[in-house]
Amino acid sequence: xxxVATRSLVADAVASGGxxxxxxxxxxEHAEAIIAGAERAGRAVIVQLSENAVRFHGGAFRPxxxxxxELAHAASVSVxxxxxxxxxxxxxxxxxxxxxxxxxxxxxxDASSLPYGENVAATARLTRRAHDAGLWxxxxxxxxxxxxxxxxxxxxxDPDEAAAFVAATGVDxxxxxxxxxxxxxxxxxxxxxxxxxxxxxxxxxxxxxHGSSGVxxxxxxxxxxxxxxxxxVGTALNAAGTPALRDALGAASSSDxxxxxxxxxxxxxxxxxxxxxxx
Numbered sequence: 683x684x685x686v687a688t689r690s691l692v693a694d695a696v697a698s699g700g701x702x703x704x705x706x707x708x709x710x711e712h713a714e715a716i717i718a719g720a721e722r723a724g725r726a727v728i729v730q731l732s733e734n735a736v737r738f739h740g741g742a743f744r745p746x747x748x749x750x751x752e753l754a755h756a757a758s759v760s761v762x763x764x765x766x767x768x769x770x771x772x773x774x775x776x777x778x779x780x781x782x783x784x785x786x787x788x789x790x791x792d793a794s795s796l797p798y799g800e801n802v803a804a805t806a807r808l809t810r811r812a813h814d815a816g817l818w819x820x821x822x823x824x825x826x827x828x829x830x831x832x833x834x835x836x837x838x839x840d841p842d843e844a845a846a847f848v849a850a851t852g853v854d855x856x857x858x859x860x861x862x863x864x865x866x867x868x869x870x871x872x873x874x875x876x877x878x879x880x881x882x883x884x885x886x887x888x889x890x891x892h893g894s895s896g897v898x899x900x901x902x903x904x905x906x907x908x909x910x911x912x913x914x915v916g917t918a919l920n921a922a923g924t925p926a927l928r929d930a931l932g933a934a935s936s937s938d939x940x941x942x943x944x945x946x947x948x949x950x951x952x953x954x955x956x957x958x959x960x961x
Contacts, residue, residue, distance in 0.1 A: 716919075736765075747785060764820075813852070
């Protein structure tokens, strides 16, 4: 197994009635942990780098994407590489142009904070460009006119509007708002599973759940049964890795950071294994 196109991993999830876990990497240790967890589980995984992570690295997307690609090529399981939540059209254009040189299989065009018409126009424009480059494209349908996107508290995706959005933009996957929120520190999100099923019936592309760290395991598996095919996890990795890093640094007797980074990596790998097995 090795680097595999996101399109293929999502198609496998659709065919099996399951979902592929997509976990967010910020540092090299995150990426190593995600793939190590997937290898322990013996299942495929998607490693994601967000626009926020690119910003953390000073705006340079090539080094981390290159590292993720090298890790994927060396992996014993299938690994896809995805660029997540790209709000900047400039970044999207730059990455799409360079995608032939990168280990990148997909991109999420996130114009969800824009009014509906502007979201459609921007998403359709970038989707055409991404498709020309061979990339699978995910998008997000947010509240019409809402500033907080699809994951503002209480926002829900309308099935009819979602179907119209997909038809107008040509995207390959759609992130939907069904009760989860980004950056949740506790697993108490309540998903609207009936809405998930209605969306799955109405929308002709795979559905994606964001903010999955805040969703109880039983609800995640129920969401997959209802039609979710890609499940994004980010905060749960940091919730495990950061305390492990802090504890190891506090107990360290030298300035060598490697034991602490290894402890954080191991903690995140266990979380990654859990979600890959769960899904």
